[in-house]
């Protein structure tokens with residue numbers, strides 16, 4: 753198995769030569785879902801590693817479900833993601849406007865969550881969520897390896913950043929170099945006008 757180590761700065765190869773069976777887990781969204789094959793039968797083998805009915809290793813005392821009032825970013829087809837470059841939580845209004853015009857959702861980098869601007873639910877990346885939308889806007893996001901780990905499989909990546917050497921441009925399909933404070937409102941207006949024309 754291979755997995756990221758040291759904050760994603762290196763890839764570790766894990767070998768388990770001696771013991772079987774082996775088990776590994778993958779995070780949701782990391783792999784493409786296969787098409788469901790109707791009528792396929794799997795062999796289910798009952799296996800008891802020695803547990804007895806009275807042997808309780810875990811006791812569930814209570815189940816408390818988190819009530820999220822945001823839509824899961826992993827289901828979004830279009831994500832408008834903002835980073836520290838947004839400058840302030842108020843500036844995210846710009847991204848909400850763009851997302852509304854496109855019928856998308858707002859997400860963010862960890863720097864934004866750490867600053868307390870957005871909830872952890874919206875964080876994309878190694879310690880956030882892995883997303884694969886049709887379109888991913890990375891706005892004011894530098895493109896740290898831990899962020900890329902959560903979004904680089906997106907179909908189309910559009911980056912807006914004032915630093916032309918930002919690593920996000922290495923994975924972007926379309927890149928705009930400039931001040932997001934000018935580009936994002938202009939883009940939203942243009943899209944709004946185009947959509948109004950076509951309706």
Ligand SMILES: Cc1cc2nc3c(=O)[nH]c(=O)nc-3n(C[C@H](O)[C@H](O)[C@H](O)COP(=O)(O)OP(=O)(O)OC[C@H]3O[C@@H](n4cnc5c(N)ncnc54)[C@H](O)[C@@H]3O)c2cc1C
Pocket residue numbers: 758759760834835836837838860861862863864875876877878879880881891892893894895896897898899902912913914915918930931932933
């Ligand atoms: C173990 C570990 C796990 C991590 N997990 C995650 C994770 O899950 N997700 C994640 O995102 N990060 C994660 N990180 C953090 C990651 O390393 C980066 O620190 C983080 O992604 C940086 O966020 P950012 O791109 O928003 O901010 P920055 O790196 O500060 O980038 C801000 C960008 O905004 C641009 N900018 C600034 N002003 C403007 C403007 N006016 N117009 C246009 N562009 C502008 C700048 O040029 C810059 O490129 C993790 C780190 C570690 C060590």
